[in-house]
Amino acid sequence: MSLVRAVGVRKRFGGTEVLRGVDLEVAQGQVVCLLGPSGAGKSTFLRCVNHLETIDEGRIWVDGQPVGFVERGGKLHELRERDVARQRRGIGMVFQRFNLFPHRTALENVVEGPVRVLGEPKREAAGRARALLERVGLAEKADAYPHQLSGGQQQRVAIARALAMRPKLMLFDEPTSALDPELVGEVLEVMVDLAREGMTMIVVTHEIGFARQVADEVVFLVDGAVVESGPPARVLENPREQRTRQFLSKVL
Amino acid sequence: MAGDELAVVPLRHWGRWVGGAVILALLGALGYALAGAKIDYAAVPGFFTHDIMLRGLLNTVVLAVVAQLGAIVLGVGIALLRRSANPVARWFAAGYVWLFRGLPVLLQILLWFNLALVFENISIPLLFQEKTNVLITAFVAALLGLGLNESAYMAEIVRAGLNSVDHGQVEAAKAIGMTPATTLRRVVLPQAMRVIIPPTGNNFINMLKGTSMASVIGFLELVHAANNIASRNLQIMETLLAAAAWYMVVVSVASVGQHFLERAYGKGVAR
Ligand SMILES: Nc1ncnc2c1ncn2[C@@H]1O[C@H](COP(=O)(O)OP(=O)(O)O)[C@@H](O)[C@H]1O
Ligand SMILES: [Mg+2]
Numbered sequence: 001m002s003l004v005r006a007v008g009v010r011k012r013f014g015g016t017e018v019l020r021g022v023d024l025e026v027a028q029g030q031v032v033c034l035l036g037p038s039g040a041g042k043s044t045f046l047r048c049v050n051h052l053e054t055i056d057e058g059r060i061w062v063d064g065q066p067v068g069f070v071e072r073g074g075k076l077h078e079l080r081e082r083d084v085a086r087q088r089r090g091i092g093m094v095f096q097r098f099n100l101f102p103h104r105t106a107l108e109n110v111v112e113g114p115v116r117v118l119g120e121p122k123r124e125a126a127g128r129a130r131a132l133l134e135r136v137g138l139a140e141k142a143d144a145y146p147h148q149l150s151g152g153q154q155q156r157v158a159i160a161r162a163l164a165m166r167p168k169l170m171l172f173d174e175p176t177s178a179l180d181p182e183l184v185g186e187v188l189e190v191m192v193d194l195a196r197e198g199m200t201m202i203v204v205t206h207e208i209g210f211a212r213q214v215a216d217e218v219v220f221l222v223d224g225a226v227v228e229s230g231p232p233a234r235v236l237e238n239p240r241e242q243r244t245r246q247f248l249s250k251v252l
Numbered sequence: 253m254a255g256d257e258l259a260v261v262p263l264r265h266w267g268r269w270v271g272g273a274v275i276l277a278l279l280g281a282l283g284y285a286l287a288g289a290k291i292d293y294a295a296v297p298g299f300f301t302h303d304i305m306l307r308g309l310l311n312t313v314v315l316a317v318v319a320q321l322g323a324i325v326l327g328v329g330i331a332l333l334r335r336s337a338n339p340v341a342r343w344f345a346a347g348y349v350w351l352f353r354g355l356p357v358l359l360q361i362l363l364w365f366n367l368a369l370v371f372e373n374i375s376i377p378l379l380f381q382e383k384t385n386v387l388i389t390a391f392v393a394a395l396l397g398l399g400l401n402e403s404a405y406m407a408e409i410v411r412a413g414l415n416s417v418d419h420g421q422v423e424a425a426k427a428i429g430m431t432p433a434t435t436l437r438r439v440v441l442p443q444a445m446r447v448i449i450p451p452t453g454n455n456f457i458n459m460l461k462g463t464s465m466a467s468v469i470g471f472l473e474l475v476h477a478a479n480n481i482a483s484r485n486l487q488i489m490e491t492l493l494a495a496a497a498w499y500m501v502v503v504s505v506a507s508v509g510q511h512f513l514e515r516a517y518g519k520g521v522a523r
């Protein structure tokens with residue numbers, strides 16, 4: 001059964017339709033890479049999956065639950081923001097610009113969700129947070145504030161912060177696009193490990209090498225619609241669509 | 253090249269020397285004038301620690317602190333209403349600021365103090381009932397006048413503070429499943445504090461001095477206390493100077509407090 005199922009997702013900003021009927025399925029444990037030119041609607045789609053944006057038409061299910069709604073008495077009832085927050089707990093998100101909490105140390109950033117959202121005891125949460133920082137290779141940076149960390153380190157803390165919620169799904173929105181080239185590798189490494197351990201991931205990226213290495217499926221989004229999708233070996237080496245070829249020739 | 257080094261003549265800042273000398277001369281003249289003025293300086297310390305003066309001091313501080321704290325709470329509330337999705341709430345908040353910021357504080361204090369003229373009783377049906385002139389004491393009238401005016405300013409300060417926080421912060425908080433209330437308390441407000449504290453400190457210093465307006469309705473704060481003492485011994489300047497000294501003390505303490513608050517909320521900011 002698929003963990004994520006999106007059907008006919010449409011989204012408008014004002015007069016312009018940014019998503020024009022997107023369908024997507026992600027099975028448990030799969031990694032899907034979303035590729036496409038800037039402005040294609042990749043970020044918008046990702047944000048719809050955890051209801052940071054509301055969709056105008058279509059439906060998205062995560063783990064069988066309709067995102068932003070609850071099914072009751074044969075009807076879909078729109079959720080209050082408080083209940084949407086409950087749904088989001090199970091979905092981790094990593095942003096292009098990290099968005100760490102600048103007034104908290106690396107450790108405090110990671111502890112924040114488990115303690116304030118899940119109600120875990122502080123001691124226990126801190127212990128888990130240290131283990132997570134260790135896992136992303138930042139054990140010794142636990143007490144550093146974000147501004148004292150490099151971009152790559154900040155992004156790894158951000159990944160640890162998301163993982164601390166024990167998500168069943170991770171969303172990555174161009175996690176390495178804001179990084180200096182020499183820092184890209186350390187972040188991708190963490191993501192590769194995560195994929196190997198069986199995390200279900202949707203990754204928006206321009207790192208074709210990463211997509212080739214870990215994606216089970218690549219999806220090309222252009223102008224708000226999926227133009228081509230399939231296993232990386234086929235789609236990246238042998239794209240059928242003209243627009244996919246155009247895009248690949250630019251990024252490769 | 254070592255042999256032909258030229259002697260360096262540093263730039264002489266003649267203007268600074270002249271400017272400094274003029275300022276010192278003016279201060280000296282002022283000091284000379286004050287020393288020769290008909291002020292009985294020896295009497296000032298006595299007024300400084302006079303019973304009535306100390307009661308005035310306590311009342312000034314209590315009124316300023318309570319009014320400021322109330323204003324902060326109300327101000328946060330109004331700022332949140334101002335950002336609400338509900339248009340009626342936004343409209344109400346804008347009107348609140350427009351009204352309480354627009355009227356002079358002294359006028360507001362007088363309006364509250366004279367409320368009994370138009371409402372004999374104040375009641376919340378089934379819960380509470382009291383005669384207005386019992387409820388609205390000089391302290392309460394001053395508190396309402398100063399506090400509500402200040403709350404309108406605080407609303408604007410808090411609104412600017414909330415707006416200063418990057419929207420990515422709210423998204424990150426949402427993404428780990430925080431509710432809007434927790435996001436506000438744990439993520440947005442602590443970061444907004446950096447923008448909120450400096451003008452709030454300024455306003456509190458203003459508030460400390462603004463309490464002197466409560467003297468017109470007979471509230472025993474520092475100015476009223478000074479007048480009170482002076483009316484018995486006619487040493488008007490001496491008692492006023494004692495009150496002035498207290499204002500300088502209280503304001504200095506407030507400034508130091510502001511400094512430490514700013515430091516506490518400056519965590520995580522590159523310097
Ligand atoms: N909040 C918004 N308001 C208006 N337009 C937006 C908003 N967010 C995104 N857009 C527009 O939607 C389109 C798709 O944006 P985005 O999803 O960020 O694309 P991508 O991530 O593929 O580069 C762009 O044209 C962008 O300008
Ligand atoms: Mg994007």
